[in-house]
Amino acid sequence: MIAEIGLAVLWMAAALAVLQLVAGVLALKPRGANLIDVVRPVAVMQGVLVLIAFACLVSLFLTTDLSVKLVAENSHSAKPFIFKLAGTWGNHEGSMLLWVTIMAVAGGIVALIEKRLREDTLIATLAGQAFVSLGFYAFLLLSSNPFERLPEPAPEGAGLNPLLQDVGLAFHPPTLYVGYVGLSIAFSFAIGALVTRDVGPAFARAMRPWVLGAWIFLTLGITAGSYWAYYTLGWGGWWFWDPVENASLMPWLAATALLHSASVLASRNALRAWTVMLGVIAFSMSMVGTFLVRSGILTSVHAFAVDPERGSFILALLAIYIGGALTLFGVRASTVTEGSRFSFVSREAALVFNNVMLCGILGIVLVGTLYPLLTEAMGVKVSVGPPYFNPVSAIFAIPMLLVLAVGPLLRWRQDRLNRITMPVAIAAVLAAAVLLGVEVLAPQIKVLPLLGLAVAVGVAYASFLPLRGRNLHRTPLPIWGMVIAHFGIAVALFGMASESAFSTERLAAMNPGDSQQVGPYTLTLKNIAPVAGPNWTALEATVAASYAGGEPAILHPQARTFSNPPGNRTESALKTRWNGQLYAVLGEEGEDGRWQMRFWWKPFVPLIWLGGLLVALGGLLALLGRVASDIRRLVATDKIAYRRQRQGR
Amino acid sequence: MTTDPRDLVKKKPGLALWLPLALFGAFFVLVIWGLVRPADREVASAFIGKPLPEFNLPPATEARPGLATATFRAGKPRLLNVFASWCVPCAVESPQLAALAAQGIEIDGVAIRDRKEDLDRFLATNGNPFKRIGKDDLSQVQLAIGSSGVPETFVVDGKGVIRYQHIGDIRPEDVPLILGKLAEAAQ
Numbered sequence: 001m002i003a004e005i006g007l008a009v010l011w012m013a014a015a016l017a018v019l020q021l022v023a024g025v026l027a028l029k030p031r032g033a034n035l036i037d038v039v040r041p042v043a044v045m046q047g048v049l050v051l052i053a054f055a056c057l058v059s060l061f062l063t064t065d066l067s068v069k070l071v072a073e074n075s076h077s078a079k080p081f082i083f084k085l086a087g088t089w090g091n092h093e094g095s096m097l098l099w100v101t102i103m104a105v106a107g108g109i110v111a112l113i114e115k116r117l118r119e120d121t122l123i124a125t126l127a128g129q130a131f132v133s134l135g136f137y138a139f140l141l142l143s144s145n146p147f148e149r150l151p152e153p154a155p156e157g158a159g160l161n162p163l164l165q166d167v168g169l170a171f172h173p174p175t176l177y178v179g180y181v182g183l184s185i186a187f188s189f190a191i192g193a194l195v196t197r198d199v200g201p202a203f204a205r206a207m208r209p210w211v212l213g214a215w216i217f218l219t220l221g222i223t224a225g226s227y228w229a230y231y232t233l234g235w236g237g238w239w240f241w242d243p244v245e246n247a248s249l250m251p252w253l254a255a256t257a258l259l260h261s262a263s264v265l266a267s268r269n270a271l272r273a274w275t276v277m278l279g280v281i282a283f284s285m286s287m288v289g290t291f292l293v294r295s296g297i298l299t300s301v302h303a304f305a306v307d308p309e310r311g312s313f314i315l316a317l318l319a320i321y322i323g324g325a326l327t328l329f330g331v332r333a334s335t336v337t338e339g340s341r342f343s344f345v346s347r348e349a350a351l352v353f354n355n356v357m358l359c360g361i362l363g364i365v366l367v368g369t370l371y372p373l374l375t376e377a378m379g380v381k382v383s384v385g386p387p388y389f390n391p392v393s394a395i396f397a398i399p400m401l402l403v404l405a406v407g408p409l410l411r412w413r414q415d416r417l418n419r420i421t422m423p424v425a426i427a428a429v430l431a432a433a434v435l436l437g438v439e440v441l442a443p444q445i446k447v448l449p450l451l452g453l454a455v456a457v458g459v460a461y462a463s464f465l466p467l468r469g470r471n472l473h474r475t476p477l478p479i480w481g482m483v484i485a486h487f488g489i490a491v492a493l494f495g496m497a498s499e500s501a502f503s504t505e506r507l508a509a510m511n512p513g514d515s516q517q518v519g520p521y522t523l524t525l526k527n528i529a530p531v532a533g534p535n536w537t538a539l540e541a542t543v544a545a546s547y548a549g550g551e552p553a554i555l556h557p558q559a560r561t562f563s564n565p566p567g568n569r570t571e572s573a574l575k576t577r578w579n580g581q582l583y584a585v586l587g588e589e590g591e592d593g594r595w596q597m598r599f600w601w602k603p604f605v606p607l608i609w610l611g612g613l614l615v616a617l618g619g620l621l622a623l624l625g626r627v628a629s630d631i632r633r634l635v636a637t638d639k640i641a642y643r644r645q646r647q648g649r
Numbered sequence: 650m651t652t653d654p655r656d657l658v659k660k661k662p663g664l665a666l667w668l669p670l671a672l673f674g675a676f677f678v679l680v681i682w683g684l685v686r687p688a689d690r691e692v693a694s695a696f697i698g699k700p701l702p703e704f705n706l707p708p709a710t711e712a713r714p715g716l717a718t719a720t721f722r723a724g725k726p727r728l729l730n731v732f733a734s735w736c737v738p739c740a741v742e743s744p745q746l747a748a749l750a751a752q753g754i755e756i757d758g759v760a761i762r763d764r765k766e767d768l769d770r771f772l773a774t775n776g777n778p779f780k781r782i783g784k785d786d787l788s789q790v791q792l793a794i795g796s797s798g799v800p801e802t803f804v805v806d807g808k809g810v811i812r813y814q815h816i817g818d819i820r821p822e823d824v825p826l827i828l829g830k831l832a833e834a835a836q
Contacts, residue, residue, distance in 0.1 A: 277669060284673070291680070312684060319677060326670035333666045370676070373683045561787060568792060588704070588789060596703070 024127025047108025182214025485618025492611025519601025
């Protein structure tokens with residue numbers, strides 16, 4: 001019964017999306033003005049209905065209703081609760097339903113609370129949002145119905161890919177999805193503003209919280225995904241420039257650029273056409289990413305998500321939405337009047353530079369990701385990896401980070417560089433000191449990690465400079481947000497550079513009782529014993545790890561074997577200290593009965609993810625600040641309206 | 650004096666506005682081509698050029714000895730065939746393996762999650778082109794050499810380095826390709 005209710009509600013929601021689109025388009029014409037009151041309630045109702053449909057699917061997974069095909073194929077009655085829940089979106093159909101749910105709920109929230117935007121722009125935005133949702137409704141209802149029943153209930157479910165049975169990963173895809181879909185709202189705002197030729201500060205202010213929210217989730221999603229890859233894949237790396245990783249990085253880069261240009265538009269009414277274009281690009285990158293992952297057009301470690309037919313469907317949606325939006329942009333952007341002007345030395349100019357550099361990185365990641373396909377079209381097979389991505393992205397990233405240090409100190413519109421010479425010089429001296437110090441202490445260091453360490457220290461110092469001369473109690477939250485996010489970038493960069501420069505690795509065949517040295521650690525293999533979990537069994541090593549001769553800590557790296565479905569996974573063991581991380585992996589038993597053990601000592605590697613979290617925290621503070629001031633203003637305008645009403649009487 | 654940096658970027662704003670659409674068009678054409686191109690089975694495996702990992706598998710059947718990495722370092726290129734008795738394409742490719750074995754190519758097998766009786770029946774029905782057959786019940790060797798399914802065939806040179814990975818069954822038309830890769834590996 002629940003499955004049928006879910007499907008029925010989903011169809012009703014799709015019908016409401018049609019209504020929302022048609023009423024929205026008609027309401028923009030002079031004769032349809034009476035339809036204008038329909039659009040908002042319909043959008044809210046659509047959000048509620050989809051939420052019910054999603055709740056139905058969650059309940060089917062939690063009760064493991066094996067008469068439903070999707071549950072039988074992706075779940076198992078013996079799975080722990082948390083993975084039953086995560087199973088809801090750990091498959092194609094469920095993840096598309098989650099996508100539509102977030103999209104419709106976000107649309108409903110816009111309809112409910114957005115009061116700043118011109119009414120016609122808002123209606124156009126909601127119509128655009130309905131138009132985008134409709135494509136995904138079609139996808140769900142016509143080709144990937146999550147509620148389909150089996151003719152006979154299955155005796156037992158097929159389980160979930162062992163690689164995916166991990167708490168971190170259970171919440172990694174929905175986090176990215178919230179980010180992707182948040183960008184769809186920005187996209188709809190951009191469409192709405194283009195349609196009504198209303199590209200101005202009000203549009204930027206209405207869009208900004210959504211971009212910020214999406215950007216926070218993308219940041220968290222990428223950070224969590226990177227940490228997941230780091231500790232479950234057992235390769236000791238934290239970023240592989242895999243197509244799927246790139247697919248999540250590209251929307252983040254575009255959203256970062258959009259965030260900054262929306263700030264310029266909101267505060268200074270400049271960069272109008274550019275902001276609108278980034279609004280389109282950011283969501284395009286989300287869809288391009290989804291397409292690249294789902295279509296299997298590029299080979300990747302995420303091959304479990306591949307299906308060419310679904311890829312074609314997403315590609316068709318991509319053509320309609322992105323092609324359509326970019327055509328609209330080509331037609332309309334020339335009629336977007338030019339915004340305010342600014343000087344070369346100004347905060348706007350620094351933000352423009354940051355935008356160009358971010359788009360440069362975006363471009364090279366996109367080209368690098370598609371390059372294997374491009375050369376294959378010419379008959380050559382290549383794979384593109386870190387030797388391309390690392391140096392080429394650094395060409396853009398390092399100038400961008402230098403401007404990041406200076407830009408926030410500049411005034412809007414026009415400034416003089418000599419006003420900020422002193423603080424910037426201190427940051428530069430700090431960076432130069434690190435550069436020289438590291439070069440002297442570790443002369444074998446490569447150029448990029450060396451530059452990374454130096455720039456990280458300089459930027460970390462400079463990121464706090466916008467606070468100087470301010471009363472810290474009165475500093476607005478968005479300023480704190482910016483400071484913390486920029487500091488987070490520096491922290492993450494320091495971790496990356498340190499990991500790349502100073503990691504040490506030891507691969508050894510060990511008998512119980514043997515000892516090995518890696519970095520400052522002495523590691524002794526105590527024993528190897530079998531252990532069992534709810535749906536896996538494992539061989540578990542007990543390793544005593546003593547830091548610089550101190551009291552040993554006990555680590556338990558495992559080699560797990562899953563039963564439903566069968567599969568293997570290494571479970572690395574980590575020991576985190578303030579100055580780095582020890583990483584231990586249990587390999588196979590060798591010919592002579594000794595065990596393959598792999599150890600890494602990675603100085604300051606946790607800073608990579610700590611930095612990512614700080615960036616997200618910065619975004620959260622900015623979002624809270626923006627939303628709080630919006631609420632204060634809403635309350636104030638309501639009061640004024642109320643007084644006027646009373647006085648009128 | 651204030652100047653707008655955008656003035657320098659956009660000499661002809663009219664045309665520049667269509668640039669994103671043009672780039673998207675190029676992307677679109679590329680991926681359409683990528684989707685409709687004939688399925689290409691020659692995967693550029695990440696394991697090509699890497700040495701085989703250390704393993705020592707027990708025999709999967711009494712008829713043949715087990716399989717260890719050392720076998721592949723004997724100086725002559727060999728084929729490593731990942732198969733299973735429960736795998737239909739593995740039976741389909743057996744004439745091609747037999748033809749390769751008849752030409753003096755040495756082929757070793759890794760039997761994935763197989764039972765001895767089933768394997769013996771499979772070898773009796775389809776012939777036994779293998780010099781050695783290792784038993785890999787947990788797919789550990791299979792995963793370690795980057796094979797995600799059965800059958801797959803690896804060309805390994807005389808030093809134990811993987812030179813080519815063939816995914817799926819070896820069709821009659823694939824035999825010259827395999828022989829070519831073996832000849833390359835012998836150089």
